[in-house]
Amino acid sequence: MATIVQKFGGTSVGTPERIQRVAARAVRAHRAGNRVVVVVSAMSGETNRLLSLAGQISQAPHHREIDVLVSSGEQVSIGLVALACCELGVEARSFLGSQVRITTDDAHGMARIRDIDADSVVAALDRGEIVVVAGFQGVNEDGQITTLGRGGSDLSAVAMAAALKADVCEIYTDVDGIYTTDPRVVADARKIDRITFHEMLELASLGAKVLQTRSVEFAMKYEVPLHVRSSFDESEGSWVVPEEEGMEGAVVTGVAFDRNTAKLTVLGVPDVPGTVADLLFPLGEAGINVDVIIQNTAIDGRTDVTFTVSQTEMERAVALAQVVANRLGASGIVADAHVAKVSVVGAGMRSEAGVAVAMFRHLGQANVNIQLISTSEIKISCIIDEKFTELAVRVLHEAFRLHEAPAA
Ligand code: ASP
Numbered sequence: 001m002a003t004i005v006q007k008f009g010g011t012s013v014g015t016p017e018r019i020q021r022v023a024a025r026a027v028r029a030h031r032a033g034n035r036v037v038v039v040v041s042a043m044s045g046e047t048n049r050l051l052s053l054a055g056q057i058s059q060a061p062h063h064r065e066i067d068v069l070v071s072s073g074e075q076v077s078i079g080l081v082a083l084a085c086c087e088l089g090v091e092a093r094s095f096l097g098s099q100v101r102i103t104t105d106d107a108h109g110m111a112r113i114r115d116i117d118a119d120s121v122v123a124a125l126d127r128g129e130i131v132v133v134a135g136f137q138g139v140n141e142d143g144q145i146t147t148l149g150r151g152g153s154d155l156s157a158v159a160m161a162a163a164l165k166a167d168v169c170e171i172y173t174d175v176d177g178i179y180t181t182d183p184r185v186v187a188d189a190r191k192i193d194r195i196t197f198h199e200m201l202e203l204a205s206l207g208a209k210v211l212q213t214r215s216v217e218f219a220m221k222y223e224v225p226l227h228v229r230s231s232f233d234e235s236e237g238s239w240v241v242p243e244e245e246g247m248e249g250a251v252v253t254g255v256a257f258d259r260n261t262a263k264l265t266v267l268g269v270p271d272v273p274g275t276v277a278d279l280l281f282p283l284g285e286a287g288i289n290v291d292v293i294i295q296n297t298a299i300d301g302r303t304d305v306t307f308t309v310s311q312t313e314m315e316r317a318v319a320l321a322q323v324v325a326n327r328l329g330a331s332g333i334v335a336d337a338h339v340a341k342v343s344v345v346g347a348g349m350r351s352e353a354g355v356a357v358a359m360f361r362h363l364g365q366a367n368v369n370i371q372l373i374s375t376s377e378i379k380i381s382c383i384i385d386e387k388f389t390e391l392a393v394r395v396l397h398e399a400f401r402l403h404e405a406p407a408a
């Protein structure tokens, strides 16, 4: 008897008919002899609707109340899904995060899961029921409702799968798997059959939207196999799995891009120990993620420090950096919102030299200027002018022949 966690996103539970389809799928898996746990998001658009209601009432709402409010979207979904399963003749029981019980830290709006005590879920499964769990929410040590950050239902599903030692965590979505790049940009983007946790983690954090980054981290840590597949048909999707012997089919597995990138350059910073730390410290304190960082060679004891942040945080980052720049006697700050990050990812890169050079050459031939570069073991990212994003993605997809299935 296998234990299967099935996660359905907002689009998959967006209407009563779709909820009936979700229930039908859960019931099928249950009748096939599996122990089935369904994790659901709020109906599509609902979380945004609730947040905008709060925005009309309060400019600086208390985080605790926001969590009470937005977690209600998932409460609606679990009730409806459980009812739909019952209509199909299988007992089902819904669980809020607090009923499971999913314990988190106190960070309202971006809580981290500390512990899952799944005893009551296990008892329901033992009774032969389908269990329907609210995604995105937990409860802190003293019983306050918390939420896990936008897109957090993926994380709830993976965490439930880890706690139950499930055989698979199926992520049902409106696309039929993970693609070599966004098919809206490259028409012959190909569905990937198997991808490693590491590669998926890079792709997710570099801009691929199909899985929430933290959920991939969690799945990797607890080795929960993920199957990303379509909620609209039965087709096989993409598997995210631990790295296996002989899996290195492709040097490059995918191309990711992120237009939500902005570049800041602090000019004329004194070239003495501690200045970069001084510059970036207040950004870290303010929760702003700094990505690519470059410090140039000093001329006459002064240097330029360039770094990227997400475009949505640019204004805040400039304001914070300006204070330090003034104190250090730097000559100014230049900010550019019109940049994007384009990245190639592949586990096979570790053993294959020359991927970076090939990437730079192809971008050069397409007349795309590279402004900044950063690399890790299995990815290379370039910051470029935002208006060349699609061109760069197409050129790289073609250059690394990602439309072709890798040799087995
Ligand atoms: N409903 C939440 C959101 O919209 C969580 C999720 O959908 O995963 O972010």
Ligand code: MG
Residues within 6 Å of the ligand: 259, 260, 261, 262, 311, 337, 338, 339, 340, 386
């Ligand atoms: Mg941008």
